Amino acid sequence: MSTQTDKKFTGNPREPVPVPLSRANELDIRQVLDSEGNVNGNISDPNLSEEEMRKFYEMMMLVRAIDDRGWKLQRSGRIAFWIPILGQEAVQVAVTCALDDHDWIFRAHRELAVWLLRGNSLEMMFAQFYGAEQEPLRGRRLPCLIGSRDINLISSTTQVGASLPHAVGAAWAAKLKGGKEKVLIFFGDGSASRGEFHSAMNFAGIHQPPVIMVCVNNGWAVTTPLDRQTAVDNFASKGDSYGVRNVRVDGNDPLALYTVTKDAHDNIEKYGPTLIEAVTFRLGYHTSSDNPDLYRHEQECELWRPWDPIRRTRLYMENKGWWDQSKEDALITLHQDEIQTAVTSAEAMDIPGPASQFDDVFAETNWMLEEQKARILSEVSEGSSDD
Amino acid sequence: MTKMTVLEALNAAMAHELEHDPDVVLLGEDIGIAGGIFRTTQGLQNRFGKDRVIDTPLDEKGIAAHAVGMALYGMKPVVEIQFSGFIHDCIEQVMFCGAKYRWVLGGEYSVPMTIRAPSFGGIMGGIWHSHSPESYFAHGSGIKIIAPNTPQDAYSMLIAAIRDPDPVLVLEPVPLYRTLRGEVDVDLPVPEIGKAEIKRPGADVTALVYGPLTHKTVEVAESLSKEKNIDVEVIDLKSLIPFDIDTIISSVEKTGKLVIIHEASQTMGFGAEIAASVQSKAFGYLEAPIDRVCAPDVPHSYRVGDEFYIPNKDRIRAGIIKTMEAVY
Numbered sequence: 001m002s003t004q005t006d007k008k009f010t011g012n013p014r015e016p017v018p019v020p021l022s023r024a025n026e027l028d029i030r031q032v033l034d035s036e037g038n039v040n041g042n043i044s045d046p047n048l049s050e051e052e053m054r055k056f057y058e059m060m061m062l063v064r065a066i067d068d069r070g071w072k073l074q075r076s077g078r079i080a081f082w083i084p085i086l087g088q089e090a091v092q093v094a095v096t097c098a099l100d101d102h103d104w105i106f107r108a109h110r111e112l113a114v115w116l117l118r119g120n121s122l123e124m125m126f127a128q129f130y131g132a133e134q135e136p137l138r139g140r141r142l143p144c145l146i147g148s149r150d151i152n153l154i155s156s157t158t159q160v161g162a163s164l165p166h167a168v169g170a171a172w173a174a175k176l177k178g179g180k181e182k183v184l185i186f187f188g189d190g191s192a193s194r195g196e197f198h199s200a201m202n203f204a205g206i207h208q209p210p211v212i213m214v215c216v217n218n219g220w221a222v223t224t225p226l227d228r229q230t231a232v233d234n235f236a237s238k239g240d241s242y243g244v245r246n247v248r249v250d251g252n253d254p255l256a257l258y259t260v261t262k263d264a265h266d267n268i269e270k271y272g273p274t275l276i277e278a279v280t281f282r283l284g285y286h287t288s289s290d291n292p293d294l295y296r297h298e299q300e301c302e303l304w305r306p307w308d309p310i311r312r313t314r315l316y317m318e319n320k321g322w323w324d325q326s327k328e329d330a331l332i333t334l335h336q337d338e339i340q341t342a343v344t345s346a347e348a349m350d351i352p353g354p355a356s357q358f359d360d361v362f363a364e365t366n367w368m369l370e371e372q373k374a375r376i377l378s379e380v381s382e383g384s385s386d387d
Numbered sequence: 388m389t390k391m392t393v394l395e396a397l398n399a400a401m402a403h404e405l406e407h408d409p410d411v412v413l414l415g416e417d418i419g420i421a422g423g424i425f426r427t428t429q430g431l432q433n434r435f436g437k438d439r440v441i442d443t444p445l446d447e448k449g450i451a452a453h454a455v456g457m458a459l460y461g462m463k464p465v466v467e468i469q470f471s472g473f474i475h476d477c478i479e480q481v482m483f484c485g486a487k488y489r490w491v492l493g494g495e496y497s498v499p500m501t502i503r504a505p506s507f508g509g510i511m512g513g514i515w516h517s518h519s520p521e522s523y524f525a526h527g528s529g530i531k532i533i534a535p536n537t538p539q540d541a542y543s544m545l546i547a548a549i550r551d552p553d554p555v556l557v558l559e560p561v562p563l564y565r566t567l568r569g570e571v572d573v574d575l576p577v578p579e580i581g582k583a584e585i586k587r588p589g590a591d592v593t594a595l596v597y598g599p600l601t602h603k604t605v606e607v608a609e610s611l612s613k614e615k616n617i618d619v620e621v622i623d624l625k626s627l628i629p630f631d632i633d634t635i636i637s638s639v640e641k642t643g644k645l646v647i648i649h650e651a652s653q654t655m656g657f658g659a660e661i662a663a664s665v666q667s668k669a670f671g672y673l674e675a676p677i678d679r680v681c682a683p684d685v686p687h688s689y690r691v692g693d694e695f696y697i698p699n700k701d702r703i704r705a706g707i708i709k710t711m712e713a714v715y
């Protein structure tokens with residue numbers, strides 16, 4: 001999907017703001033690691049095992065490698081669209097790892113890690129990027145908007161923020177029906193401006209369903225910085241007005257994210273819903289249709305680079321003696337190979353035909369759809385396009 | 388006369404109105420610094436300031452709602468909805484407040500707001516970035532709907548919309564934004580909303596269309612004339628509410644056959660209203676059933692939507708031929 005192409009600069013981006021993570025105590029942000037990966041924060045190290053830390057690290061690295069490859073596939077015209085993750089890998093990995101597999105996750109648009117952490121394949125992920133007939137959503141959704149019932153991952157509806165009340169409603173239903181699942185939703189700082197955010201918080205405060213709402217505050221919503229989005233850029237504190245427990249956490253610190261999410265999850269009977277604000281930064285483009293040079297100083301990204309979640313985690317693991325350059329090199333090679341296999345497999349898959357769009361409109365089709373389908377199939381030669 | 392793309396023409400129209408009418412303000416997500424995700428408002432915030440080209444929070448309903456308030460007070464807000472797939476959050480505010488205030492307040496107030504809705508498919512945008520929202524708005528009352536699809540119309544009709552005393556929804560042709568360039572005469576008189584245009588005169592069958600499909604339909608008409616000796620009259624509707632019944636009826640009286648083409652899905656699509664009006668006003672002239680070539684009643688799919696959801700040339704052609712061959 002292409003929306004614009006020009007590079008002409010017209011705006012006057014605001015001056016870069018200091019990285020909030022460097023002022024964690026002052027800003028009430030829970031943190032374990034400093035920018036150099038030392039345990040130096042305001043909450044204690046959860047002391048995960050080497051195996052658990054490797055899982056975090058390797059998944060963050062894999063997500064970054066996928067992001068890099070996806071971007072290149074888009075730029076070379078092999079897929080039509082891409083939604084970058086660069087710099088936000090920690091939230092999706094650590095938060096997902098703090099849940100049980102039966103818990104439901106409603107996603108926003110950048111969380112590819114959930115798919116892999118819950119055991120779905122890289123091949124099917126790339127099949128989704130290519131819009132293949134074989135992937136669970138059958139080529140219906142833009143690349144990156146993966147989801148699948150077998151792993152309790154609900155793809156975003158695309159209207160950002162719109163699914164917040166759906167997550168609250170699903171959790172509420174689980175409570176009413178005695179289900180064991182808890183529900184978690186990822187949404188962005190921009191999405192918190194929509195009415196649905198306020199509605200979801202209000203209902204959640206009243207009915208106390210087992211829901212965790214993770215506001216991934218990455219500083220931007222397309223070209224809009226926080227100060228244009230809200231006068232109170234502490235998103236967690238918005239929970240106070242609705243009686244929803246809330247926590248602010250370093251979104252580039254997997255240890256703090258894991259601690260905070262696990263606590264909210266394991267104590268949900270006691271706490272009720274929690275609003276977690278994960279403070280992070282979108283280092284990359286909004287999407288492949290975007291061009292940050294038009295509205296953001298590169299210097300702002302430079303300020304954030306030391307706080308890169310992968311860098312901090314690697315330093316932590318190196319300090320523990322769990323990681324070194326040879327392991328790093330081997331991991332990168334392994335990921336490249338796995339991704340290449342997935343690309344090759346996706347490229348060999350089928351493209352959906354015109355008939356497939358008529359499936360799943362209702363549980364059962366009806367004469368109206370059948371008549372329209374028959375006519376379209378008789379009028380188009382499959383695979384032919386006129387522009 | 389200057390050559391402009393559709394995008395540049397829209398930008399020029401807004402600049403012109405901002406310059407000449409202090410009541411005009413623009414509101415929308417991301418419209419300021421970078422000029423919107425399509426760059427339609429590029430440069431306007433620098434030129435007219437942040438109080439007139441206003442970046443809003445990500446809240447379509449809020450944007451529309453606050454614009455209604457501004458318009459009630461006497462300003463002329465021009466709202467950009469980032470993609471028309473996200474416009475439905477505004478329906479209560481636009482349709483049941485903004486478009487009704489004049490009536491419910493006994494004609495004492497008006498809401499002269501313009502809503503720019505980047506619409507239609509063709510950029511592999513999937514379900515919400517390829518959307519035709521007109522029917523949701525046409526079913527109400529109190530809002531005009533226009534669909535310019537050339538640089539000249541984009542320029543002139545957007546100005547007409549901004550100056551109109553009532554709410555106007557502008558369906559902008561996303562796939563043509565940068566691809567279509569043409570002459571724009573900024574000195575032409577501001578057109579009346581409600582006029583169609585005959586794009587290609589013809590004697591055998593009338594093809595009624597609006598939005599980007601207009602161009603495809605003209606191409607199909609040209610090839611049918613060469614290959615099959617079928618002389619298609621192509622009418623670009625340009626305005627849906629109100630629509631130009633006179634131009635349609637006189638064409639149908641001449642050709643006796645009507646094919647309506649649109650990207651929106653079939654059931655309750657705008658074609659249904661036109662077909663109903665034509666059969667009641669020109670029944671005696673019809674020589675074949677009125678046909679509709681439109682999207683099916685399913686969502687637009689990312690992978691196949693642009694090819695098989697939006698009517699392609701094969702389907703437009705088939706619809707016209709079928710109507711020509713219909714025997715009574």
Ligand SMILES: Cc1ncc(C[n+]2csc(CCOP(=O)(O)OP(=O)(O)O)c2C)c(N)n1
Pocket residue numbers: 110158159160187188189190191192218220221222282286416445447469473
């Ligand atoms: C209701 C709605 N309006 C506009 C858009 C277009 N859009 C897509 S993502 C986005 C920004 C979202 O910002 P945020 O919630 O902060 O998430 P981020 O992209 O930063 O991850 C916008 C405006 C949309 N998808 N849905």
Ligand SMILES: [Mg+2]
Pocket residue numbers: 188189190216217218219220221222
């Ligand atoms: Mg954001």
